[in-house]
Amino acid sequence: MTTGxxxxxxxxxxxxxxxxxxxxLITVVATFGGLLFGYDTGVINGALEPLRADLGLTSSTEGLxxxxxxxxxxxxxVVGGVLSDRYGRRxxxxxxxxxxxxGTVGCVLSPGWEALAAFRFVLGLxxxxxSATVPVYLAETAPVERRGxxxxxxxxxxxxxxxxxxxxxxxIFTVWGDESGVWRFMLLVALxxxxxxxxxxxxxxxxxRWLMAQGREAEALAVLEQVRSPERARAEVDEVRxxxxxxxxxxxxxxxxxxxxWIRRLIWIxxxxxxxxxxxxxxxxxxxxxxxxxxxxxxxxxxIIANTLNGLxxxxxxxxGILLINKIDRRTMLLGGFALTTTFHLLVxxxxxxxxxxxxxxxxxxxxxxxxxxxxxxxxxxxxxLILSEIFPLRIRSLAIGISVLALxxxxxxxxxxxxxxxxxxxxxxTFFVFVALGLAALLFVxxxxxxxxxxxxxxxxxxxxxxxx
Numbered sequence: 001m002t003t004g005x006x007x008x009x010x011x012x013x014x015x016x017x018x019x020x021x022x023x024x025l026i027t028v029v030a031t032f033g034g035l036l037f038g039y040d041t042g043v044i045n046g047a048l049e050p051l052r053a054d055l056g057l058t059s060s061t062e063g064l065x066x067x068x069x070x071x072x073x074x075x076x077x078v079v080g081g082v083l084s085d086r087y088g089r090r091x092x093x094x095x096x097x098x099x100x101x102x103g104t105v106g107c108v109l110s111p112g113w114e115a116l117a118a119f120r121f122v123l124g125l126x127x128x129x130x131s132a133t134v135p136v137y138l139a140e141t142a143p144v145e146r147r148g149x150x151x152x153x154x155x156x157x158x159x160x161x162x163x164x165x166x167x168x169x170x171x172i173f174t175v176w177g178d179e180s181g182v183w184r185f186m187l188l189v190a191l192x193x194x195x196x197x198x199x200x201x202x203x204x205x206x207x208x209r210w211l212m213a214q215g216r217e218a219e220a221l222a223v224l225e226q227v228r229s230p231e232r233a234r235a236e237v238d239e240v241r242x243x244x245x246x247x248x249x250x251x252x253x254x255x256x257x258x259x260x261x262w263i264r265r266l267i268w269i270x271x272x273x274x275x276x277x278x279x280x281x282x283x284x285x286x287x288x289x290x291x292x293x294x295x296x297x298x299x300x301x302x303x304i305i306a307n308t309l310n311g312l313x314x315x316x317x318x319x320x321g322i323l324l325i326n327k328i329d330r331r332t333m334l335l336g337g338f339a340l341t342t343t344f345h346l347l348v349x350x351x352x353x354x355x356x357x358x359x360x361x362x363x364x365x366x367x368x369x370x371x372x373x374x375x376x377x378x379x380x381x382x383x384x385x386l387i388l389s390e391i392f393p394l395r396i397r398s399l400a401i402g403i404s405v406l407a408l409x410x411x412x413x414x415x416x417x418x419x420x421x422x423x424x425x426x427x428x429x430x431t432f433f434v435f436v437a438l439g440l441a442a443l444l445f446v447x448x449x450x451x452x453x454x455x456x457x458x459x460x461x462x463x464x465x466x467x468x469x470x
Contacts, residue, residue, distance in 0.1 A: 015229050023142065023227040027150055029200035030137055032193050033093055033130040034154040036100050038161020039190050040123050041069065041283075042311065046169025046290050046304045047183035054181060055113045059420040066287050067417035068117045072124020073131065074409035080129025081402060089137035089207040092129065097198035099126040104190045128409065140209035141227060143236075152322055155382055159318050161193075162286055163311030169290075170305045177301065212237075262465050263393070267400050269449050270388050274408030276442035277384040280341050281435045282376045283412055284419045285310055285369060291420075292369070295428060296352065297362030306366055313370045317377030324378070330387055331452045337379025338446060342439030344372035349432035384408075390453040391461065 044051075044066055051057055057065065084092040103126055106119030135151050142150040169186050176182050205227075211220035217237065224233035285292065289310045293303035324333070348368045355361040392400040423431050451468070453461060 013232075015232070019225075019227050019229060023150075026141055026204050026227065027138060027153060029197070029204055030093065030134055030141075031154050031157040032197040032200065033096060033134040034157035035161040035164070035193050036190060036197065037127050037130050038158040038163075039165045039193065040100070040104075040127055040161075042162030042165035042286055043169065043186055043190065044069075044120075045166060045287055045307060046173060047186045048288070048291055049294070049300055049304070050173075050177075050181075050183040051113075051116075054183065055116065057113055059424040061113050061117075063417045063420045065113055065117045065120060066420075067413045068120040069124035069127060070283075070409060070413035070416050072121040073128030074124075074406055074413060076125035076128025076130075077132045077405050077409060078128075078402060079125070080132040083129070084133045084136065085210075088210050089133055089140065090201060090204055091206075092133045093137065094198060094201050096126045096129045096133065097194050097201065099123075099129070100194040100197070101191060104187060104194060108184045108188045131405070137207055140207040141205075141223075143228065143232070152382070155318060155385070156315070156322075159311070159314045159377060163308070163315050166289075166304075166308040166311035170308050173304045174301060262468070263396060263400075266391055266465060267403055269451075270391060270400055270404035271407035272445055272449065273384045273387060274404045275411040276338075276438070276445060277380055278408055278411035278415055279435070279438040279442065280338075280376055280380060281345070281415060281419075281432075281438075282373065282381070284415055285373055286314075287416055288419055289369070292423075292428070293362070293366060295423070296365045297357060297359065298366075309366070309370050310373050313374040314377045317374040318382055320374075321378040321382045325382060325386065326454075328454075329452055330383060330454050331446065331450055333379050334383050334387075334446050334450065335443060337375060337383065338439055338442045340375040341372055341380065342436055342443065344368050344375065345432045345435040345439055348372070349429045349436065352427070352432065353429035387450070387453060391451065391465075 048057070048062060048066075051065070052062065080092060080096070083095070099122060103119050103123030106122060107116055110116035110119060134154050138151045138154060165186075168189050172182060172186050176185065205223040206219070208220040208223040211217075211223065221233060221237050224236055228236060290303045290307045293306050294300060298306055348365055351361065351364050351368060355364060388401055388404055419431070422434075451461070451464065
């Protein structure tokens with residue numbers, strides 16, 4: 001027998017069979033939402049150089065075009081969560097696939113930067129909605145003992161989408177770089193996974209947990225029978241019913257819980273983690289890496305090819321992080337991650353300031369940036385999302401995670417908006433020294449505020465937080 005989450009009844013073991021292939025197919029199709037998330041946030045990286053030439057972007061309008069997607073994502077995460085709760089996870093993912101398609105086509109056909117920024121906002125709505133809906137759909141469809149691994153595949157698909165965007169950009173720029181409007185082809189590629197997501201989700205089932213919450217128990221059992229053995233499906237109906245009831249209780253708690261001091265403290269910690277994750281500047285590399293490499297000495301063609309290393313080491317980093325995340329204490333790994341990223345910020349800043357211009361300087365900064373990306377994605381990136389899923393009591397989890405993710409997206413948008421004009425105003429070295437200061441602040445925050453959650457049940461954590469913060 002295997003046991004689910006704390007307080008769950010024992011369930012029959014999840015024996016592999018034909019239903020396992022069905023669950024695998026559901027996972028692959030749903031995580032196309034994560035792939036689109038990654039591609040649409042990463043594709044702008046290599047497209048900015050031809051965009052600047054075609055649409056006359058300045059550093060300010062460049063920051064606006066990039067950040068509009070992130071502002072849209074902040075709103076999309078909130079709206080997507082509401083629509084997902086009301087109409088169903090599958091329904092929302094189908095809607096998101098349509099929004100992804102509309103946003104992509106609108107960006108490709110944009111006659112000027114204003115229209116491009118508007119359709120980037122539309123794409124952001126889809127990106128934010130995917131960030132709020134796809135992990136929930138996967139978590140509610142997967143068996144409890146495989147939930148962590150299956151949900152984490154969405155994070156892998158996000159960084160894989162960014163890597164794919166960097167590679168596609170490099171190929172298109174290398175072959176058609178002299179053509180006018182080449183950036184339109186870079187953006188158009190995203191239409192293919194959007195169509196695949198829509199077509200695939202038409203054949204996928206609804207979340208059994210959501211169906212139970214709607215009182216549709218027979219349909220929930222039918223879905224579980226697609227992705228579990230018959231014995232496990234019948235036994236799990238009671239488990240899903242219990243979880244749905246707890247979810248209703250958590251929703252009912254609402255904003256009144258914010259009057260409790262220890263809960264406010266936890267939300268402050270969650271929002272702080274989201275903000276400091278983004279203030280590592282990881283997305284300044286994911287969005288502007290090609291421009292950064294061009295500024296330090298690479299030619300336009302060499303920079304867009306070299307930038308693919310950032311995507312590759314992002315994938316390698318998160319893969320390493322997944323292997324280590326349950327073997328090292330959360331606080332230790334988080335402190336180590338911020339120490340490493342802050343060190344690499346310092347080294348990039350010193351290299352930009354002290355090394356003479358030339359090929360050697362360009363390659364030194366490339367290596368340091370790639371190592372920063374690897375360390376960030378192997379530690380802070382997945383850890384923040386994991387800790388957010390662990391620190392909040394069930395009854396306020398949706399509200400608290402929503403606030404924390406909103407803070408994360410807004411911090412992401414701020415970095416995307418100000419990075420180009422800040423680099424233009426104070427230079428690369430001083431910009432990275434700002435990241436060093438933010439990294440030191442993050443280390444102090446984690447050391448003083450973030451609790452250890454590894455190896456503790458949700459009930460144990462709640463009792464600890466009550467004693468510690470009351």
